[in-house]
Amino acid sequence: MNTSITGFTPITAEIADQLRRIVGPGNVIYGDAERLEKYSHDEIPEPAYAHSPEAVVRPANTEEVAAIVKLANRARFPVTPRGAGSGLSGGAVPVCGGVVLLMDRMNRILEIDPANMCVVVEPGVVTNDINQALKPHGLFYAGYPMSLETCFIGGNVAENAGGARAVKYGVTARYVTGLEVVTPTGEVLTLGGKLVKNVTGYDLVQLMVGSEGTLGVITKVVLKLLPLPRASADLLVLFRTTSEAITAVPRMVSAGGVVPTAVEFMDQTSMRAACEYLTETIPYAQAGAMLLITVDGADASQVAADYETVGEQCLAAGAIEVYVADNLTTSERIWRVRRNMGEAFAVITCHQTSEDLVVPIARIPELVAGMEALAAKYDVQIPCYGHAGDGNIHTRIVMNPAWTLPRWEQTLPKLLHELYTLTASLGGKISGEHGIGHKRKREMPMFVPPAAIDMMRAIKRAMDPNGILNPGKIFDS
């Protein structure tokens, strides 16, 4: 057997032919470096994390996925499932080469089942399309990643995507009650079902969710649905300090009795950059920290009562100003600022790294203070924003535009090491919703005890004896 340095067999012309026989000749890209390049990366900007596949294969159904995975086990080449490629940790990047399994042809909403309050979809459905299809039924799927207009539901499940509405609705995992997966050895397995309670053996559904395509290829998803909220409103709340802003969050929940849909945090650096980028005129100058809070509910009067409660709690916690947006235009104006954070900094320099830290909510002020100190110490910008209601802070370390690239490349690892050490000391983890992939793999031991990583490895080995499914992710095997 002809094996590469990774221990895997390269995709030969003969293997490519076998792949063409499974999915049809038009659904294999092979020997075309230019067309393959597109599948060498996800949304991580740094080129260092890219790696081209040897072939891209587009299966039309579960049987074709199973046949490809079986072939991979016989011939020993790696298989990396890929959705829309909107990930931020390299989950869909074929770091050991081999085949990228592109799920875009498996894009049907198979069944809308209002009587059982669920929907059955293929992995290649765009997340937002699910809710478009559900609207006439008065139901919705509560998963809400920020990329929902492009990402695929299969990727959301594989990464256990979070997003802005997780404060009230939780993350993807909460809604996945059933899965069809192709196992790493090529078996088709139906797990769970249209069931909201199920303790019939270990919860393999939840083990698959968030396993980043290393334990199975998702070929069908059963999602639990909720009643579509009929009203919502947004509050933009200005605070003098991060500490005051964050203290308001548990207070509005426990003292006010309201769980907001979203509680987004932005520091002044973030707000200034985004407002300048968008030529937006929100009066942030006096505020050190801002919360963007959404409430939703069954009707407008309940939502109004809820946002009044939330506003009062914020003022009691020291807010300077509360702006209410109870119409779509104003809401969109505020959310546009939040959604454009990434772009606002991307125009400054392409040299930056995006982080996905998560800490216990009450530790956010310490994390933010630490980041401010690091920004001063290393003379870089560290804007800080994210899902405050979940303790999930997205930050970017942005290269000082006056620096040379070597200076940046020397500085960044030191800065990140300090940031990760601080995060760990606050009881935090390195990823709240983006996943580990190969991007954050080296940092795992700082956040997860070695015995737990060994357990993950043991589970992976038990389920994927040939190590063919998305190798090189989460941990080294």
Place this chain on the structure above:
Amino acid sequence: MNTSITGFTPITAEIADQLRRIVGPGNVIYGDAERLEKYSHDEIPEPAYAHSPEAVVRPANTEEVAAIVKLANRARFPVTPRGAGSGLSGGAVPVCGGVVLLMDRMNRILEIDPANMCVVVEPGVVTNDINQALKPHGLFYAGYPMSLETCFIGGNVAENAGGARAVKYGVTARYVTGLEVVTPTGEVLTLGGKLVKNVTGYDLVQLMVGSEGTLGVITKVVLKLLPLPRASADLLVLFRTTSEAITAVPRMVSAGGVVPTAVEFMDQTSMRAACEYLTETIPYAQAGAMLLITVDGADASQVAADYETVGEQCLAAGAIEVYVADNLTTSERIWRVRRNMGEAFAVITCHQTSEDLVVPIARIPELVAGMEALAAKYDVQIPCYGHAGDGNIHTRIVMNPAWTLPRWEQTLPKLLHELYTLTASLGGKISGEHGIGHKRKREMPMFVPPAAIDMMRAIKRAMDPNGILNPGKIFDS
């Protein structure tokens, strides 16, 4: 090594001494069959499922648990963790003998953390005590097993307990964000934390939840909290048929926009038995099926709006009558009927079996019709009640009191086989919330594909190489 027929070493006087050295002499029961008997069963009434431990050991802390498990690995005896013993599938029954690890001394609420909206508890805390302690903080833990006044939180986590409020709040798993466990090899492992989002590697927290004490001994639990609802009300809704009652459930959610806290179902057989047992006078005679619906919320006016919506949707779905209980006395009167179902049938005969079937909600009418047909065919009572909002139907097959015991013992397996076949054909599973234990182990292959059971076995083997932790549960190793 002196091994028993199970392949394990019996607990010798020398091992008992070693156990006494770990936990203190007063915390080991050994060689006293009478005192050990209490730990031979949980709440399953049938004696056939009982099995006495050779020793009961009561650790005071995590270090003692780890020392016991390490000793078990060296000496090769089985260890079965036990909470309050209120289980219904034999999870805490030491079917291979060995040591029962009684967690009742580890019963401290370690930390109430309102700023992070979580509580940290030891496994031996009575579930209801958590909410008593949280009340002054305006927070609550939303898990609500029916045995909450006696059961331990550790057992709830190990079994992934459900209960009556799961329609709105979900089951135990949703609230467990962090665990300290002693692994089957005796390592102390901290998983997750005070984090509501976390995708730092495989979700070992969720793998532990519901693993019935076979993958780790839970020694600490971090529970996410919600704001304490300030108001609630109950509706008792009478329908002519099960079909009409069940059709009303998704309708009140999707057309009404309200997710009730609880939606309990009772058929006429159940209602009659419970009302006669309690000399209660609820006018059920004309009704073939009843729903007991709870709504809760942040204030009384919202709750009133919600129960009016729910009542209207029920009437539109064909309800004969809607009774509202918006005060504690009337609510308690109705819930008493529901809670006393078990006892109402227990007084008829001690020969009965309790089932925990779960099906997609819309299939409940077919399941109930099937049970009525089986009751007629086999000439037994099959009362049908449970958590309709979750598709989780508890039924009891009650021996015809006119029968001889041998006739019952011959009939029951045939009847159950038909019932399970029907449940599987409806996309259902054998356990919604009670777990598999050894009681339902033989039936697993009817409900879970062989490849999935193999996966569970492989995970168990990888994590517990000596097979010492709660052997003989869920599947045969």
